[in-house]
């Protein structure tokens with residue numbers, strides 16, 4: 001409808017349709033905010049108590065024993081619901097408390113529901129209790145920047161994604177000064193307890209805080225957060241206590257939705273290879289789940305590559321009576337060749353398109369790159385320590401950093417005892433593209449982690465893939481297969497005999513498969529030559545247009561699109577699974593607090609089972625620690641869980657590889673999971689990986 005000049009802009013903006021269209025809140029948000037996640041049965045009682053369990057055992061690290069003496073003997077705590085308890089217990093349970101909560105590390109869908117669960121439980125136990133949200137991560141604790149949460153604020157974010165309510169940050173409370181400032185904040189706010197919602201590093205930090213603040217009577221609890229899915233806890237006997245950190249399901253579903261759509265586009269337009277890097281830092285859990293969700297043509301799993309042995313090399317070494325240590329582990333070049341082989345095989349059946357999923361941390365599992373990462377970590381830490389200056393502020397430009405490395409290589413030539421960086425390292429490093437050098441030299445995060453998300457891994461691999469495909473094209477090994485019927489139709493309508501031209505053009509004309517142009521025919525010039533030799537054209541004659549058309553169709557042009565899925569999925573509104581999981585984690589955290597626990601991580605056991613079997617528990621954090629290299633030094637941290645190549649989920653994906661590659665005539669096997677559906681019955685209720693890994697193989 002044309003806008004009448006007489007209607008003022010004010011009137012337009014006040015029109016109900018315009019108001020609805022420009023409102024910040026949409027219908028889905030209303031629905032989400034109103035949704036009330038189911039609660040585990042134990043929380044339907046007015047009280048919960050803890051039962052220490054001796055059933056679960058851990059292998060305790062000596063250093064953890066030394067540094068965390070007051071919490072190292074903590075046990076798994078089972079939670080039980082109670083309708084009535086002794087007066088003393090009831091008083092303690094319902095006492096007025098001040099509780100702080102902080103988000104630490106990257107956002108992960110469901111965080112707001114941890115707050116909501118904690119808030120609801122604390123207020124239900126005592127409406128005078130105060131819950132403080134520390135702002136912008138652990139900095140909020142150090143600087144005492146906090147907001148007191150109220151109904152309005154909490155209700156605004158129920159079941160919504162992100163950590164928007166109180167934001168997050170990656171600061172680590174890792175010095176005496178920061179610890180003293182944190183203690184001071186706890187004193188000022190008279191905190192009884194602090195809940196740290198974070199990944200492996202933040203839960204590690206929580207354990208150290210628990211030890212430090214025990215004397216002050218401040219309880220510290222952790223909550224397993226990270227889209228990476230790498231906080232998975234088992235005891236020494238293999239009992240699963242925490243199958244998955246929260247946020248993983250949502251991020252994987254969001255990535256899978258986008259990648260599933262690419263599968264649809266790619267198989268419609270049939271001209272692009274989509275190279276999709278997915279987040280997950282080191283572990284490939286997210287990539288594995290995306291593979292199961294989408295059936296993309298190829299999904300690399302870092303942990304699988306690390307296991308790789310080159311059997312051809314091994315056999316050759318055996319024949320030669322030698323040992324070939326280079327036969328173990330994958331190189332970047334080799335990996336690029338495996339990718340090329342898949343591309344070439346699909347092209348041979350006429351599919352010069354597809355979707356490849358690459359985990360963000362794949363480089364961690366490529367031996368040669370891992371060596372660089374470790375060496376450079378050590379060099380940076382060594383520089384910072386010996387010069388009492390920051391490596392990255394001293395060497396601002398890549399050229400300066402490279403010059404420093406060259407000086408180290410020179411030093412190794414002058415002094416053979418100096419082994420940090422030698423001439424070979426320097427030569428190999430000089431061979432890699434500068435954007436990749438820059439990535440490898442980039443500043444580590446506050447926990448000393450290599451920042452995989454900042455490195456354009458997909459570009460590095462793609463560069464090698466393109467180079468090798470060009471070689472294969474020149475060698476006549478990368479061709480697009482032509483359907484025989486199509487060839488015949490084109491030739492007959494041009495008045496040419498397909499059976500005369502076919503054997504000259506194709507190496508497999510007699511077979512029923514897609515027709516592949518002979519390797520020696522790689523240009524119009526070589527085509528002309530072949531036709532002349534078989535007297536199908538005369539000297540000086542032209543290639544028939546129909547033959548030229550078929551030849552051009554057989555010549556591949558590798559076109560690609562690069563994608564990175566990470567921050568988008570991390571910011572998605574949580575799946576119902578994550579909404580329910582996180583709300584119950586918040587309730588669990590309160591139950592642990594109300595029962596006096598500290599140094600424990602709130603968790604839900606049996607996540608892979610029906611909701612009625614979910615069991616809220618507390619997992620002792622200190623016994624999960626082990627020593628790991630960080631910033632060139634050994635540090636106590638919670639061990640990250642990586643993909644187990646013997647797990648059911650991985651083996652299922654491995655078994656489907658050939659099928660999903662679909663290097664055969666006919667359809668692809670893509671699966672389109674669609675967007676996350678909050679309402680309705682069609683949304684899956686837990687990650688596929690979880691479901692598969694929970695299969696009881698004694699039933700198989």
Ligand code: FBP
Pocket residue numbers: 104105106107108199200225226227228279280281360451452453570
């Ligand atoms: P957390 O481990 O803190 O949950 O963060 C996970 C993650 O999203 C990784 O997948 C990714 O490598 C990294 O954060 C990106 O970090 P940043 O947000 O600093 O770019």
